[in-house]
Amino acid sequence: MNQSYPSWLKQRAELTPGRLAIKTDEVDLTFWELYQRVQLQIKQLVALNVKKGEHVGVLMKNSVEMIESIHAIFSIGAVAVLLNNRLTRKEIAWQLSDVQAKHLICHEEFLFQVDEEINVIIVEKLHKKSSLETDYLMEGYKTDQVATIMYTSGTTGHPKGVMQTFGNHWSSSIGSALNLGINSDDRWLLSVPLFHISGLSILFRSVIYGIGIVLFERFNAEKMNRAIMEDGVTIVSVVTTMLNQMLDKLGNEKYPETFRCMLAGGGPVPRGVLEKAIERKIPVFQTYGMTETASQIVTLSPEYSIKKLGSAGKPLFSCQMKIMKDGEDCSAYQEGEILVKGPNITKGYWKRDEATQKAFTEGWFHTGDQGYIDEDGFLFVLDRRSDLIISGGENVYPAEIENVLLSHQAVVDAGVIGIDDEKWGQVPYAFIVSNRTISHDQLLMYCQNNLARYKVPKGITFLDELPRNASNKLLRRKLKEFLK
Ligand code: ATP
Ligand code: MG
Known part of the structure; x- marks a missing residue:
């Protein structure tokens, strides 16, 4: 059923207006302040002709403006296409044209000559005053409505635009909460890119759970350790190399006891790094996920990190996984392709009906990754099938x-x-x-x-x-x- 939600940001601003939403080196914003700023940006974007249903490219660096832009796009009922700012201009131009973007919101430093039909909006040049007097009536969201399009990294071929619905993001946030829990004073350190699902999913958790984001433009091991020590950070998302560097810089110091989760994605964490983390009582949750699953789908709790070394863990509450080979389900330890199912999984690739059809069998999504499940139900990811x-x-x-x-x-x-x-x-x-x-x-x-x-x-x-x-x-x- 295509159910509807109220605008998540508006609802959050009304429920807990005074709670911290974003903290950076420069500003601390409450949800109410963020809501006000997004209201202003909505009016500016509407004045620049951004309309419901249109695709809006977002070519920005991690920043308060980027978070505002994403919320503003949702509130207008448009679709945010998150672009990787490290791509070449040619690659970005290809994605903009493939996705039929009508607008491009960017930071000035990423500005480049795009097709004439695309309306370029430089975020630094948005006028401080808007032409609309009254507040814009924020659009609610539908479960099945596409919120974001994110191109896969193209490791195995040409990138494909993954359509992520509001329902996908909602289920992903709830699935993560059912696994990790929520504390009202949680703060999630966001230093992974917001244009990747690892970063974007933190933005959704923040408004849905009502918890603050400590926002970094980019990774910096020393600064991140300091934020954990001094700024009340309780959860951090990292990839293995980040974790390794953070542990190196930490030396013999320890994080405060309130720090409760180091969420490590992208690949298994090697034993040496895990042991260092355990010595310092840092709980590492390893995860497996991809753009198509709107973030994590399988997670390994810290109590199993050594016992099940190399495993990615078990599915989130509303998700399922299995291994298949030559059209048959595999038994324990038998290697095959990893298939997953759950409400966080994409409804398909933008304008790639054939690829979408090939990716699903009776509601199961073919991850393209090879792996096995052991006798206790733990997943081990081996490699990409195509490799x-x-x-x-x-x-x-x-x-x-x-x-x-x-x-x-x-x-x-x-x-x-x-x-x-x-x-x-x-x-x-x-x-x-x-x-x-x-x-x-x-x-x-x-x-x-x-x-x-x-x-x-x-x-x-x-x-x-x-x-x-x-x-x-x-x-x-x-x-x-x-x-x-
Ligand atoms: P493309 O699909 O275009 O080749 P991509 O798959 O690299 O791009 P992402 O969605 O960012 O783009 O990456 C997800 C992939 O990363 C997974 O399919 C898997 O291959 C790998 N991965 C993620 N988490 C883990 C993990 N815990 N262990 C091993 N591999 C992982
Ligand atoms: Mg992939």
């Missing part, structure tokens, strides 16, 4: 070989792909970036000591840098171009 190497009938996961290579002191970055082989069909081949002299043979010997024979790379090429996309994800498909 799987099948060598002599054995499954070989590039991520496993990369992790072994990365554990060598001379290796700073590693990428593995499958290459054709007459005898085995495919064999793994490695590309590495090293910071000191090491021979090809020494590294192969290291692999032989740490990996089964069929997983040892057939060869290694040394590169200055590995191809990564704007989200810093390794582009294994591009590595093929470096083969001699």
Whole structure:
């Protein structure tokens, strides 16, 4: 059923007007103050012709203005298309045209020549006074209404616009709350990009739960530790490398006892990092999710982090998962594709009916990731299905070989792909970036000591840098171009 919600920001501002909504280095805003500022921006955008149903590109950096813009777009009933500000102009132009954006709201520093039909709005130049006298009647939301479109990072091919509905964001927020709980004095530190689902989902949790965001323009380990110590931060979202740096900077200090959750996404946290966190009594919740699931869908609670080392955990309350291979459900430990189901999952890709149809089987979403579930129901993510190497009938996961290579002191970055082989069909081949002299043979010997024979790379090429996309994800498909 297509139920409706009141505007989340308006409702929040009326329910708990005096609570902190956003804290930055410059300002502290309550929900009431945020609501007032969004009201002003709505009037400005309406005066600039932004209308219900239109697609509005948002090309901004983490900031109060970015949060205001997103709420303002929702309140007009338009759709916010979150653009990654690290992409090249060509990539951004492609996304704007693919999504048929009518407007682009940007920070001046990201301004570039776009198609004439697109109305460019520079946020710094919005007039402080608006032309509308009375408050704008904020639109409510429908469960099935598209709130945001976010392009996948394109790790496996051309990016696709994922349509995330208000219902998806609502379910994602509630699912997370049922797992982590809510305290009225919670504060969530947001330093991951708001144009990614990891950052955007914190904005929704803030208005839905009535908790404050401590907002960072970008990641800074030392400043983040300080915010946890001094600004009442209770939850932080990170990826592994961020957590690692924060622990390094923390030294022997400890976070206050009120700090209750380090939410780590994007990949499993290695044992060494977990042990350091445990020593300092930092509860690390590992999560698995993607743009299509509007944030986390599977989470591992800290009490299992060592017992189930490498696992991504169990599904959120309203979600389900299973593993399938060749159209059949898999039993415990059997490897196959991870499928997920739940109210937080996208209704499909913008203008990609075929891709949407292919992505779903009877309501189950094909994640494109390979994994298995153990006898206790814990998920282990192995790798992307499209990167799987099948060598002599054995499954070989590039991520496993990369992790072994990365554990060598001379290796700073590693990428593995499958290459054709007459005898085995495919064999793994490695590309590495090293910071000191090491021979090809020494590294192969290291692999032989740490990996089964069929997983040892057939060869290694040394590169200055590995191809990564704007989200810093390794582009294994591009590595093929470096083969001699
Ligand atoms: P594209 O779909 O265009 O290739 P993408 O999948 O890289 O882009 P995202 O939605 O940002 O874009 O990333 C989600 C992916 O990140 C997951 O499908 C999975 O491959 C990986 N991932 C996320 N969390 C984990 C985790 N805990 N363990 C392993 N891999 C993870
Ligand atoms: Mg993906």
